[in-house]
Amino acid sequence: MKYFDYAATCPLDQEAAEVYVKAASSYYGNSSSLHDAGDQAHELLEYSRAQFACFFSVSKDGVYFTSGGSEGNFLGIQTLLSSKLKKGKHIITGAAEHSSVLNTMDKLRESGWDITKLSFAPDGRINLADFLNVIREDTVLVSIQHANPEIGTLQPIEEIGRVCQEHRILFHSDCVQSFGKVNLVPVARSVDSLTISGHKFYGPKGVGAVYLNPELRWDPYVPGTTHEGGFRPGTVNVPGIAAMAVAAEKAVGGWEVYEKHYRTLREAFLKSLNPILAKCNLYKADLPSTVGMRINGLEGQLIMNEANQRGFAISTGSACQVSQQAPAKTMVALGVEGKAAKEFIRITFGRETEMEDVRQLGDALVKIVGENL
Template sequence: MKYFDYAATCPLDQEAAQLYIQSATEFFGNTSSLHDTGNQAQQLLETCRKELAQMLGVQTDGIYFTSGGSEGNFLAIQALLSSPFKKGKHIITSTAEHASIHSALEKCKQEGFEITALPYDPDGHIEVEQLKAAIREETVLIAIQHGNSEIGTVQPIVEISKLCRERDILLHSDCVQTFGKLDMQELAQSVDSLAISGHKFYGPKGVGAVYLNPRLHWEAFYPNTSHENGFRPGTVNVPGIAAMTLAAQQSLASLAEQQEHFIKLRDIFLNTIKDKEAQIKVYPSDLPSIVGLRIKGMEGQLVMLECNRNGYAISTGSACQVGSQAPAKTMTALGVTGKQAKEFIRISFGKNTKPEDVRTLGKTLIKILHAYEKQSERN
């Protein structure tokens, strides 16, 4: 099986896996235990916290380790809203946010908040002027993802941050899809919180991190919680955190090399399918590792299953929406509705993706399209 679903999850890096085993066997203590075994685990944990803070260019005491992006997004939003920073009951987000953001904001609606969800422009971006027009006196939070997981567009978070600073509005950004692919330091210093997830950059599943600006005073979502300074309950996953930190270091060390690799792969793919531009709609992307597209007339789930039958693993959008009958959220944000919205598929590259496999995937999609056209003619 040729894997083209790296935006959903990545295989665990071998060095990170080895470090996980070493940490789990040598630093197995509970970080809250007062004996030396617990203290050794605590020291490793704090080393990882310091390393991740340096990667983001933020204060170490603003880093909290979590079970991943979904929990991180939820707890970050809850922490921001618990802050006495500003009174109000209005939140702005985008239609295309990850399911975990929509879930967190649905809970906010139940608590009396009003949510404004903005669409994308035709190029897949939030229009800053439209965002500015949506701000009210009672707006307390803006939650906008950095990188879209379905088509790969990157939102102007630093520019949005300036608006927020001018109007005393808190800003959260879901950075799960961009950490490890872009330099995040300017963004991290511009937001009040962000979330990342280890398995998106070759770390283990079940571990992630949140940066929460230390200037803010917040209340724990879970009362009487001691781990991670009250941010979340549960024994800290030190081996997972150590492995994630190593994977993050490796990803950031090879940013330029990986970006060049992904641009090459995207160009190969687009050149392979260029003769079918009339039938294949490719959406704009700022992350060359993600290609979002539609084969006109073909439901995305059918294309995905045919690719799978031919030995290629692709997706129909965010893995957190599998089983849903609704179209990809990004299609809704772009104003694509009905049958067209359900035509969407996503192809995503990784560091081990080979150029020849990209070519054969493109040819396979054309073969699938030809078979569908012949079948339609017979019918």
């Protein structure tokens, strides 16, 4: 199987896997225990925390470890709401946010919060003028995803952050898709919280991190919580965190090299589509590892199944929603409706992706189109 779904998840880096096994077998104490075994685990945990603080160029007092991106988004939003800078019940978010954010917003709406969802301009980004137009006196929180997982566009986080600071609005950003692919230091300086997830950059599943502005005063979402400074309950996954730190160091240290690799692959892939290019709608991407597209007249589900039978793993959008058979959220945010919205497919490259793999996938898509249109 040729794998082209790296935006959904990545294989575990071999060195990270070795660190996980070593930590799980040698540093197995509970990091909150007061004996020597607990102290050893605690030292490894704090070393990893300092590493992530370095990746973001922030204080390690603002780094908290979670079970992944979904929990991180939920707790990041809830924690900011407990520390809001002014009175109000209005929140602004994007229409194409990850389901963990949109589901949280739906739950908050049930509790009396007023939620405004912003659609995309044709370039796949939130229009700053539209954002400014929906800000109100009672707007207390903004949650905007940094990198879109379906077409690979980056939102203007720094500009949005400046506006939020001017209006005393707290700002959360889901950076799950962008960590290890771009420099996040400017983003960390522009937000009050951000979320990442280990398995998106070759770390283990079930572990992630949140940066939360340490200058904020906040209340634990679960009262009485002591782990991670009260940010989340449950025994801390020290082996997973240590392994994630190894994977993160490789991702952050090599992102410029990987980006060049992905640009080369993207160019070759698009060239291989020349015979059917007139039938394709290709979406521009800031992340070259992501190709979002539609083939006119063919449902994405059909193309994905046909590709799978030929030995290629592609997707029809975010893995958290494909089981619902709903159109990709990005298509909805872009105003693509009806059958056209269900034509979307996503191809994402990884470090292991080779040039010949890309050409073979392109040839396979050309054949699929020829057989079904």
